[in-house]
Amino acid sequence: MDTEFDEDVPTAMVYEALDERANQLVARYVSLHRAADSDEEQAKWWERVIAVRDIRRQVPAYDREAIIRQIGLWDDELRQVPRA
Numbered sequence: 001m002d003t004e005f006d007e008d009v010p011t012a013m014v015y016e017a018l019d020e021r022a023n024q025l026v027a028r029y030v031s032l033h034r035a036a037d038s039d040e041e042q043a044k045w046w047e048r049v050i051a052v053r054d055i056r057r058q059v060p061a062y063d064r065e066a067i068i069r070q071i072g073l074w075d076d077e078l079r080q081v082p083r084a
Helices: 011-035 039-058 064-080
Strands: none
Touching (some): 011 039, 011 064
16 A cells, blocks of 8 residues: 655545545454454454544544545554454
8 A cells, every 4th residue: 555645646535545544444443343252352343443433533634744644554554453
């Protein structure tokens, strides 16, 4: 996943990339939630779903630098979070 965005790429398209990363991460966490062996593990993964949702809501759609920074953080997280 590439977090480099040329200046010619409209901020709206960069924000769409943020949404896509959030959706990928939420899907991963929901999958882990469903595969969890315990209530505690389910709760852990569901808390991550809620955290991604909250972060996505906090990133201003007009703040290109914040959007790109968050995409980079979520790219790192996607590389580290196991698949169910």
